[in-house]
Amino acid sequence: MTARAAIGLAALLALLIAAPALLGGYGLSVLILVLYFAYVGQAWNIMMGFAGQLSLGHALYAGLGGYIAAGLYFHYGIGPWLGIFAAVAVAVAAGSIVGYLGFRFSLAGVYFALLTIAFAEFTRIGFDNWEWTGGSGGLFLKVERGVVDLANLRGGPVMFYYVILALAVGALVLCRLLLESRLGRYWLAIREDAEAAQAVGVPVLWCKMLAIMISAALTAVAGVWNAFYYNNLFPETAFAMGRSIEMTLAPIIGGLGTLFGPFVGAVVLTGLGEIFTAAGDRLDIPGIKQIFYGVALLLIVMYRPAGVWPWLAARLGFAERKP
């Protein structure tokens, strides 16, 4: 990291910490979305950006995490900080099953992606029929106004903002440490050429399993946060294909396999989304927002196929080589 990049990063972090004092309710809610997508993007990037395994079913882990923690709180009053362990354990178990089936039997590329979609889909159908979590009617947490109870994750946007900020920074630091470890280097080798990696001693199956388990664990934490922030869960949205896809967009737009790509991508995507929503309201043409959004994504992917961040980093004089 260049000195310039270090100063830039410190300034950005200071701004993010001060943000609730500087922004109104609307601005804060947008920033919360940015950090949420940066965080889940970081988690998904471990699989696709580092280890080269395409998952299009990450809603599975977020959904399971959210439902487990919310269900334990709803039924037994078990707080989310405890429930998160159960949530992570279940998501990691699910990730292990998906990973083992896919990697042990050498399902590669799109076939592996189809498997991840299938698991998310039948889990959705399962939750539609599971009464403990409210079935298709959904699970609702009681909204308590004016309470700030960090122990039970009950409170207003400012509290949720700081929690997601801590998660996003934590995930960034974790990914940085992983990339500087043997495991991280082995992931990159597998992404580039699994057979050549195995020839230099990389235990390919085990490394891929660790990638999906770590990614699922981080995603489950996002699911818990999401459930307590929105206070409601429906199988139709929690496990939806669209939910899985939106998790992949920030790292793809920002730069696959880069550390800051997911954050930059989340800023671009959420920013564009808000601008186009406002423009759509002004123009009063139904669906115009989606058209703008689609065209914008198309242009970014066409002109910056390696992502916005590597290009931006070079312009700003921050040297983050793509590892």
Place this chain on the structure above:
Amino acid sequence: MSGARLELAGLGKSFRGLRAVHDVSFSVPAGAIHALIGPNGAGKTTIFNMIAGVHAPSAGTVSLDGQRISGLRPDHVCHAGVGRTFQIVRPFKGLSVLDNVTTGALHRRPRLAEARDAALAILERLGLADRRHQLAESLTLPDRKKLEVARALATEPKLLLLDEVMAGLRPTEVDVMVGFLRDLNAETGLTVLLIEHVMRAVMALAAQVVVVSYGEKIAEGTPAEITRHQAVLDVYLGAEEVA
């Protein structure tokens, strides 16, 4: 680093009934350089893949210093002390030259900084140190071949399998690679088995040559003996003269 003895006993491989390799036996003593030659499609790379753990043999065994390694996974074969290069080079294209070799070095040195130092030392020996920050995909073919050798050496093997590393090199580059391998072998006692079509390299390096044709061993001897062997001339060297 020191060499290990390689022994192939009755090695065979069939792919869905197609007999690719049949009853091949030979050994390479510790610290020796031997060559495996034969016409295209003779089964040389299949034999390499069985040694390296990519294919499990249908019959027979491979052992290294008396320990059976056939049937092990490629990463376990690497751990047992076998380094290999691929005939069609397979660098980690999107990684730098240094990171490519570091990946190999991490196998015996789990700390990144130490692995990087070891990788750099190997790159210096092979004359690739100047290009260490370049992406592997930007290298020329001769440099990719060198990178392939460097990455395999970084795993600190006792036996190095080289699959046509001279192919595509100019004669002067062949001589440089031959010199490097000869020095390396003299210094470390590393055992080397090479598949090679470039006879200039085979003659200069190999103490013994094994010839395979249609999956079977048809001759074995010193390079001088092999070039006079009638069966070899018929299937291999003669064919090359015509071509």
